[in-house]
Amino acid sequence: MSRAEPVERTSQMTSGADIVVQSLVNHGVDTIFAYPGGASIPLHQALTRYRDKIRVILPRHEQGCGFGAQGYARSTGKIGVCMATSGPGATNLVTTITDAKLDGIPILAITGQVGTAVIGKDAFQETPIVEVCRSVTKHHYLVTDVNDLARVLREAFHVATTGRKGPVLIDLPKDVQLSQTVPDYDVAMDLPGYRVDHLRAWPEQIAQVAAAIGRAKQPVIYAGGGVIASEAGDELTQLAHKLRIPVTTTMTGLGAFPGDDELSLDMLGMHGSVYANYAVSEADLLLALGVRFDDRVTGKVEEFARRGKIVHIDIDASEINKIKAAHIPVISDIKYALSQLLRVAKPAEDLGQWHRKIAAWKKEDPLGYDHDSPNILAQHAIHTLWEITKDRDPIISTGVGQHQMWTAQFYKFRRPRRWLSSCGLATMGFGLPSAIGAKAAHPDRLVVDIDGDGSLLMNLQEMATSYCEKLPVKVMLLNNMHLGMVVQWEDRFNAGNRAHTYLGPIDDPEAVGEGDGIGPEHRYPDFVAIAKGFHWQGRRVWDKNELEEAVREMVDSPGSFLLDVQVPYQEHVLPMIPAGMTVRDLIRE
Numbered sequence: 001m002s003r004a005e006p007v008e009r010t011s012q013m014t015s016g017a018d019i020v021v022q023s024l025v026n027h028g029v030d031t032i033f034a035y036p037g038g039a040s041i042p043l044h045q046a047l048t049r050y051r052d053k054i055r056v057i058l059p060r061h062e063q064g065c066g067f068g069a070q071g072y073a074r075s076t077g078k079i080g081v082c083m084a085t086s087g088p089g090a091t092n093l094v095t096t097i098t099d100a101k102l103d104g105i106p107i108l109a110i111t112g113q114v115g116t117a118v119i120g121k122d123a124f125q126e127t128p129i130v131e132v133c134r135s136v137t138k139h140h141y142l143v144t145d146v147n148d149l150a151r152v153l154r155e156a157f158h159v160a161t162t163g164r165k166g167p168v169l170i171d172l173p174k175d176v177q178l179s180q181t182v183p184d185y186d187v188a189m190d191l192p193g194y195r196v197d198h199l200r201a202w203p204e205q206i207a208q209v210a211a212a213i214g215r216a217k218q219p220v221i222y223a224g225g226g227v228i229a230s231e232a233g234d235e236l237t238q239l240a241h242k243l244r245i246p247v248t249t250t251m252t253g254l255g256a257f258p259g260d261d262e263l264s265l266d267m268l269g270m271h272g273s274v275y276a277n278y279a280v281s282e283a284d285l286l287l288a289l290g291v292r293f294d295d296r297v298t299g300k301v302e303e304f305a306r307r308g309k310i311v312h313i314d315i316d317a318s319e320i321n322k323i324k325a326a327h328i329p330v331i332s333d334i335k336y337a338l339s340q341l342l343r344v345a346k347p348a349e350d351l352g353q354w355h356r357k358i359a360a361w362k363k364e365d366p367l368g369y370d371h372d373s374p375n376i377l378a379q380h381a382i383h384t385l386w387e388i389t390k391d392r393d394p395i396i397s398t399g400v401g402q403h404q405m406w407t408a409q410f411y412k413f414r415r416p417r418r419w420l421s422s423c424g425l426a427t428m429g430f431g432l433p434s435a436i437g438a439k440a441a442h443p444d445r446l447v448v449d450i451d452g453d454g455s456l457l458m459n460l461q462e463m464a465t466s467y468c469e470k471l472p473v474k475v476m477l478l479n480n481m482h483l484g485m486v487v488q489w490e491d492r493f494n495a496g497n498r499a500h501t502y503l504g505p506i507d508d509p510e511a512v513g514e515g516d517g518i519g520p521e522h523r524y525p526d527f528v529a530i531a532k533g534f535h536w537q538g539r540r541v542w543d544k545n546e547l548e549e550a551v552r553e554m555v556d557s558p559g560s561f562l563l564d565v566q567v568p569y570q571e572h573v574l575p576m577i578p579a580g581m582t583v584r585d586l587i588r589e
């Protein structure tokens with residue numbers, strides 16, 4: 001990989017910890033999210049010697065480290081770096097590493113480990129973290145010899161940031177951090193089984209795809225996170241415009257194509273738009289770009305896009321034909337493939353009828369909600385935030401649940417890397433720490449976490465990080481006092497039987513679904529008081545007429561701000577294709 005700075009040469013004996021930090025500097029790392037402990041003290045001590053080059057952010061939980069690094073990585077395209085001590089520190093990172101693996105986010109996780117002499121002996125705070133993480137990392141190392149360190153760091157950066165990106169773990173025993181050697185930062189890598197230099201479509205494949213496009217009468221582009229990972233948003237937009245092909249994106253792909261473009265079909269899948277799901281179902285050509293045919297997208301796989309010829313372009317060979325057989329499989333970097341297609345592909349002759357069909361679907365079944373509701377609906381709050389902030393190019397993160405799906409539906413992302421959400425793993429608690437990580441990378445940008453009450457509670461301690469590290473973010477909390485998405489499934493598939501989805505006291509009738517709505521007096525916890533305890537500003541809003549002004553106050557405030565928006569829990573995310581079903585089973589109300 002290219003290096004940001006000339007490599008510092010040294011003939012000096014250098015400690016393992018210093019080799020790690022100098023390697024981070026050599027690879028252009030300027031920020032790291034790290035929580036210390038006994039087994040990582042040498043690393044932290046070394047970091048203090050590089051204060052002018054690397055900012056160390058101290059989250060208040062190791063999930064804050066991992067998701068902070070992800071927010072940094074997702075919003076910049078650069079690698080995110082996080083660090084924790086051995087044992088509980090390391091295991092607290094596991095969810096964030098798994099999360100990065102599923103969404104293909106480049107992360108370097110460094111963990112302290114007990115000394116090599118006691119490994120395998122159930123030493124104090126010992127966890128075999130490489131074993132724990134074996135199947136949730138792209139690659140992993142337990143380094144037992146300080147002489148391997150410079151090479152391992154080079155390899156780790158290379159593996160995390162090339163091909164299909166992902167998390168790499170380096171586990172570092174304390175004695176290796178302390179022992180010394182003369183490092184060679186230019187040492188050759190030793191990765192015989194890892195080949196990423198030929199991931200480019202052949203001219204014949206491009207010609208084949210172009211020919212299929214020329215013949216298509218009802219083509220659709222289905223674009224995913226791979227488009228964003230390869231920085232191919234511009235090429236995708238140009239290609240769609242040139243060829244007049246409508247574009248639907250996956251949840252990870254939001255922002256790869258402008259959500260308010262007339263060719264946008266919005267998101268597809270379980271909670272995608274009716275018109276996106278119809279279009280894919282009727283397509284005679286599906287251009288699947290950087291996607292993995294996730295079950296939340298396909299529903300019943302045999303029925304998905306069954307009328308269409310499938311072109312599948314992906315950098316990861318293991319994705320091709322994994323779920324759905326491709327008629328034209330292309331293993332390639334998406335940016336390269338799209339730029340080649342842009343040169344040769346010509347629009348099909350007459351797509352007018354197809355566009356008219358789609359326009360009719362859009363008119364008949366727009367993404368909508370009840371504008372006349374006396375309550376503030378979550379959808380309305382998100383739409384209001386979009387109206388107020390769309391020209392400020394903000395970065396938006398979310399938790400997981402209904403509020404996340406509504407954000408995907410109603411916030412129209414125009415550019416890549418503005419949407420930060422845990423898509424594959426769907427980890428509650430992602431929103432606040434990832435927003436903080438994005439703010440660290442973009443101090444001048446507006447960063448808003450649109451969160452749910454359940455999700456926010458999972459990493460609420462990060463409010464302290466935001467305040468103390470001077471990384472002011474906004475939280476627009478869509479507070480329904482429920483685990484809303486699970487409530488929705490209870491309503492739809494379990495006759496509304498409430499099973500531990502109410503977030504207030506258990507003696508409240510709402511806990512068993514027998515309440516008659518949640519009034520102001522029942523609200524728990526008091527998020528505004530909590531925010532103030534962390535020295536945030538906070539405001540609660542009930543009244544629909546106050547919403548717009550309250551959102552403006554939030555986004556215009558200079559510091560961290562929590563806006564507690566009281567929303568009903570009775571709303572369902574629609575449309576919905578139930579798991580494993582087809583577009584014919586689509587629920588509209």
Ligand SMILES: Cc1ncc(C[n+]2csc(CCOP(=O)(O)OP(=O)(O)O)c2C)c(N)n1
Nearest residue numbers: 401402403426428452453454455483484485
């Ligand atoms: C860590 C974790 N635990 C459990 C779940 C299962 N789950 C998915 S959505 C959801 C409810 C989320 O509630 P909230 O954050 O309040 O969002 P809402 O749906 O109410 O908008 C739950 C429990 C999950 N995705 N992640």
Ligand SMILES: [Mg+2]
Nearest residue numbers: 452453482484
């Ligand atoms: Mg909720």
